[in-house]
Amino acid sequence: MSAITYSDEDKEKGYTQDVVGDVDHTAPNDSVIADRYARYGKLGTVMQRILASGVEARGVERVPENERETKNMWNNHAIAVIFCFGALGAVCTAFIATLGPQTGLRTMIITRFSSGYIGCTIYSILNILTQLGFSVTAVILGGQTLASINPGTLPLVVGIIIVALCSLIPCFVGYNLVHVYERYAWIVTFIVMLFLWGLGGHAGFDTSAQKPLEDTGRSLSADVLSFGGIIFGSFTGWAPVAADYNCRLPADTSSTRVFLLTFFGLFIPITFVEILGAALMTITDPAYVDSFGSGSTGGLLSQVLSPWKGGGKFILVLLAFSVVANNIPNTYSAGISMQALGRPFALVPRFFWVFLAFVIYTVAGVAGREHFSEILSNFLSILSYWTAFFIVIVAEEHFIFRRKNGPLGGYNLDDWDSPSRLPVGVAGIVAGCCGVAGAVVGMSEVWYTGPLGAKAGAMFGADLGFELAAAFAAVSYPPLRWLEIRLTGR
Numbered sequence: 001m002s003a004i005t006y007s008d009e010d011k012e013k014g015y016t017q018d019v020v021g022d023v024d025h026t027a028p029n030d031s032v033i034a035d036r037y038a039r040y041g042k043l044g045t046v047m048q049r050i051l052a053s054g055v056e057a058r059g060v061e062r063v064p065e066n067e068r069e070t071k072n073m074w075n076n077h078a079i080a081v082i083f084c085f086g087a088l089g090a091v092c093t094a095f096i097a098t099l100g101p102q103t104g105l106r107t108m109i110i111t112r113f114s115s116g117y118i119g120c121t122i123y124s125i126l127n128i129l130t131q132l133g134f135s136v137t138a139v140i141l142g143g144q145t146l147a148s149i150n151p152g153t154l155p156l157v158v159g160i161i162i163v164a165l166c167s168l169i170p171c172f173v174g175y176n177l178v179h180v181y182e183r184y185a186w187i188v189t190f191i192v193m194l195f196l197w198g199l200g201g202h203a204g205f206d207t208s209a210q211k212p213l214e215d216t217g218r219s220l221s222a223d224v225l226s227f228g229g230i231i232f233g234s235f236t237g238w239a240p241v242a243a244d245y246n247c248r249l250p251a252d253t254s255s256t257r258v259f260l261l262t263f264f265g266l267f268i269p270i271t272f273v274e275i276l277g278a279a280l281m282t283i284t285d286p287a288y289v290d291s292f293g294s295g296s297t298g299g300l301l302s303q304v305l306s307p308w309k310g311g312g313k314f315i316l317v318l319l320a321f322s323v324v325a326n327n328i329p330n331t332y333s334a335g336i337s338m339q340a341l342g343r344p345f346a347l348v349p350r351f352f353w354v355f356l357a358f359v360i361y362t363v364a365g366v367a368g369r370e371h372f373s374e375i376l377s378n379f380l381s382i383l384s385y386w387t388a389f390f391i392v393i394v395a396e397e398h399f400i401f402r403r404k405n406g407p408l409g410g411y412n413l414d415d416w417d418s419p420s421r422l423p424v425g426v427a428g429i430v431a432g433c434c435g436v437a438g439a440v441v442g443m444s445e446v447w448y449t450g451p452l453g454a455k456a457g458a459m460f461g462a463d464l465g466f467e468l469a470a471a472f473a474a475v476s477y478p479p480l481r482w483l484e485i486r487l488t489g490r
Contacts, residue, residue, distance in 0.1 A: 082274045090263045093391075100242070101247070114394055114423065121340075122432070135334070168358045189319075197276055199305060205282050221457070389431070389469045392474045396478055452464060
């Protein structure tokens, strides 16, 4: 390979070294290309002004190495993690959704066919906590957004109560009204999110802003795994309720259709919003940084919409009440899971449990209103642990033991409330405990880091909780279930 030595005149003209094999090339930079038009008089002057306004000057000319850059947001690590871990979580949730039409049962009741009556009670408790956790974060976010419309006029506590009350009404009525509301509410929310994308872009997304702060090597891998756990949890948090909303569909409804509709119904909107959140974090304007630094997501949204003044405040109202659509399934399914705790609880009308859930998450939202970010991140991380082994156990029961030519020959659906004919549940409960053990040794939280999680990262460890929870349950459940069937016959 030969070398090139440029004269001072060449360097002043903007030519750079570009050597390929034994052939020497000179590659002019953008300013040199634009300057070429100076020789064309008035036309050249017009061309230079056009190019100076931001129109690309370079045509077929080769781009030299020192002028190449990556500005594509899709190359951002956060985007890749959201897509990959989001797709995995959506697949898991979509599978659970297919069981609704096949069985006609609510999600928690389906667990009785793998973990027995006692196991179903345990899962129901976990799901109640999950749905209440989602509801707490939802009402705090909605309350923050309402309170940020005219700061100082509406207390955050009042905003939280307003959002909670609006979430209660459809759930109190029941299944049909929930479906009607959700069928149309997404349209307004989608339009509002488009506004946020546009205004955020106008404020200036800068995907390279946090590049200097990005870890490398093992630390970067640890960050990806930890963030991935949060993303996975945001998708699989819907798995424990996925069958609740299609159990009234005919039994011959196509499982493929249910799977695909559920997958894309989760993947498209959640990734759309999560990528928007990641993009908003790249805005370097001090006003935006300060609004988020105050701990108020609602304050950040208010700042994004501030250029539209009165119109922005109206959109904030719509955005605050869009949370209601997200919170309705949490409230409804929390009541269903309370009934699934056992026969005495099932005798109490559903709407009573819905009202109790409303009271609990409203009080919790008011109490935890100043710690929204911490509650959300810790909650989603832990959520991914139990939903991972729950999905694995239900899936293995379905595909290994409940297939038509399997040892149990399908589901005896009339047994759903007969403890003596359901599995004893020892296999499911022990496998679930193994899943908990996997989560404990693999987790990496602010308050605890497991031994395997600590080894996976350079400084603060990596969160391997949901991966190990799923793996430990997947390995332990089949042999335990085979033994349980052999000893009990069910």
